[in-house]
Amino acid sequence: MSSGRRDRRGGTTAAAALLVLLLGVVASCARIPTDGAVRDGTAELEQASEIGYIPAGPTPGAEPDVIVQGFLNNAQAGPTSVASFAAAQEYLTRSAWTGWDRYTRVLVLDGSPQLIPADVADDATTTTVRASAVVVATLDENGVYAEEPEPRSIELPFTLTRRADGEWRISQLDDGLMLSTAFFSQAFHLTSLYFPTPDLAWWVPDVRWFPRQTWRTDATSAILAGPPEWLADSTTTVVPEGTSLAIDAVTVGDDGTIDVSLTSPITQATTEQRALTLAQLEATLVEGGEARDVQLSARTSPLAVPEEVEISTPQTVGDALAVTDGKVQRFEGESLGDLDDAPSLAGLDPTALAVGPGSEPVVVRDGDDRIVRLSAAGPEAVMSGKDLVAPSVDRYAAVWSARGNRISVATASGAVQEIDVDWLDSRSVRSVRVSPEGARVAVVSAGPSGRLVHVAGIQRDADGVPTGLSAPVQVGASVGQVDLAVWQEEAVLALLGAEEDGDRAVFLAGVGGQPGTGGLSRALTGIAGPQWVTASVGSGALLVLDGDGSLFSRQTSSLWPLVTEDVDLVAYPG
Structure with missing residues (x-):
């Protein structure tokens, strides 16, 4: 693989699938083949062995469906173990093994495949076993994760x-792997590749999933290859070409x-480029206390990197603000407190609130057709237009909103410009939210194909003024009726959507998949009737307003203590 650091369904069936996997070991001892190419020969020295699976080859005289089941068991454990792929090879003919591209795609399944054997005559030399399964997500050859809408x-x-000795072997099969949701995040490692913003101030994550045994090797290759197309104009490359x-x-x-x-x-890299390359690899490869630092070498010669580079991962800067009882207050700990020199809301009809980093600027949507910046001197109009969506403020103090299929940005200087986004043609924007580092934007839109959540890279000029959006990636495809998307973690969105029964709920959806069962989006329990959600990246804090104006703060996935009542609006910076 050429291309990398950083519940909803399948509860009972996923657990059963994992149990079947762990127990589904053929009784005979495995032998290691002496021919055939095994990809994992470049395995990293540090390996995570979280699965107690014992590879085993075919039992003599095994029926065709038992051969297929044995192959599937070994193959799905292969990303964690050279031995598992070696055992999987024994179930295939030589030509099938050499022609099988196991990482060209990965199918993430709800449960285990169900095998459908065909009747086999005593003198038959070929037969077909079919594997029936339900796919909930896929992974491509570059480790890019995509959730299925249904x-x-x-x-x-x-x-x-x-064979001539009477034993059955698989002679033809589709490329790729099939893994249950329960096993996927054990076999593949969620990895955030980090690329710097053009001003070298922030890291921008690109989430991939790599085979657990070789994830650092694959991640490094992906870093050296540069950012993906959708982030190419929002980040910069610091590694010398080639x-x-x-x-x-x-x-x-x-x-x-x-x-x-x-x-x-x-070796042609400048001192700054070496320092940035080292920092980029450390941000991507060092995690969990298992590894401490990175040593760069030009082949066998260690490279000196005298400088240290400090670049921040995306994080929300500042406290949440709320509008209650006709005034703006600050969310402090677990309560609301008064602001010094709180801006006046006199004469306004606040229907949405947004805050910049460090609580500056503070803007509100006045009714549905005007966005104003609040100050002690009084409100200042920054944007107008019928049916404006709730605003978002980026790290450059620019105010984002939209109406219809047009996204508008009011810069700190007061200029307003529209961003032409071709993938929003025939759609209507319902929500816009810029990420803390200002390189990405989450957009919820409605159209003929329903409501969709996309994340796109923001293209900016040398002064940081937005000029366009990249082609997007879809997020949370399985979440229905989404009204709002906010950044909850550096590559995770909190979505305000609907359960299958139509009840409103808050979901977490990863931009490229998220930690948890199978990388899938999932609904948060313990909160009823949410009407608005806001979040703080870095702390994972979530605040929810219900239809009665009650403000709840998330403590765990199922505990949402009441903060206060009679709150009209609330927003973390962003």
Whole structure:
């Protein structure tokens, strides 16, 4: 794989699938084949072994469906173990093994595949076993995760051939892997690739999923290849062109040092470029206390990196503000408190609130056709137009809103411009929210295909003024009737949507999948009738307003203590 650091369905069936996987070991001992290519020969020294699966080869005389089941068991454990793929090879003919591209796609399933064997005559030399499954998400060859809008049924054929010794082996199969949601996040490692903003002030995450055994190697290759297309104009590349891994392995030593050996173009890097490259790899590869730092080498020669670079991961700066009883207050800890020099709301009809980093500026939507900036001197109109969506304020103090299919931005200087977004043609924007680092925007829109949540990269000029949006990626495809999307973590959105029964709920959806069962979006329990949600990136804090104006603060996934009542509006910076 060429391209990387950082419940909703399948509860009973997923647990059962995992149990089947752990217990589904064929009784005979596995032997290691002496031929055939095994991808995982570049496995990293530091390995996460979280699954007690024992690879095993075929039992003599096994029926075709048992052969297929044994292959599936070993193959889905393969991303964690060289031995599992070696055992999986034993279930295939030589030509099937050499022709099988296991990482070209991964199907994430709700439960385990159900095998449908065909009747086999005693003298038959070929047969087909079909695997029926329900797909809830997919992973492409670059580790990019996509959730299905609706679970979809598939049926994949496995052609088997009887060998001269009477044993059945799989001779033809589709490329890729099939994994249950319960097993997916064990086999694949959620990895945030970090790329710097053009001003080198913030990291921008690009979430991928890589085989657990080789995730650092794959992530490093992806970093060296540069940002994905949708972030290409919102981030910058600091690695000299042509730099690649000198050996196809990134190893972790006994002292926790990650050794990254690069090809000669890295020697042409400036001191700043080396420092940025090292910082980028450390942000991506160092996590969880398992590894401490990164050592760069030009092949076998260590590279000196005298400078240290401080770049922030996306995080909300400042407290939430609320409008209650005709005044603006600050959310402090678990209560609301008065603001010094609180701006006046006299003469206004506040229907939405937005705050910039550090609580400046404060803006409200006045009715549905005007957005104003609040100050001690009085409100200042920054944007007007019928049916404006709730505003968002980015780190440049620019105010974002939309009407119809047009996104509008009022810069700090007071200029207002519309951003032409071709993928919003024939759609109507319902929500706009800029990420803390200002490189991405989450957009909820409605159209012929229903309500969709997209995240796009923001293209800016040298002064930081937005000039366009990239082609987007879809997020939370399985969440219905979304009205609002806000940033809850650096690559996770909190969505205000609807359950299957129509009840309003708050969901968490990852931009590229999220931690948890199968990477899927999931509804948060314990909060009834949410009408508005706001969140703080970095702390994970969530505030929810219900239809009666009661303000709730999330403590755990199921505990939402009441903060206060009679609140009209609330918003964290962003």
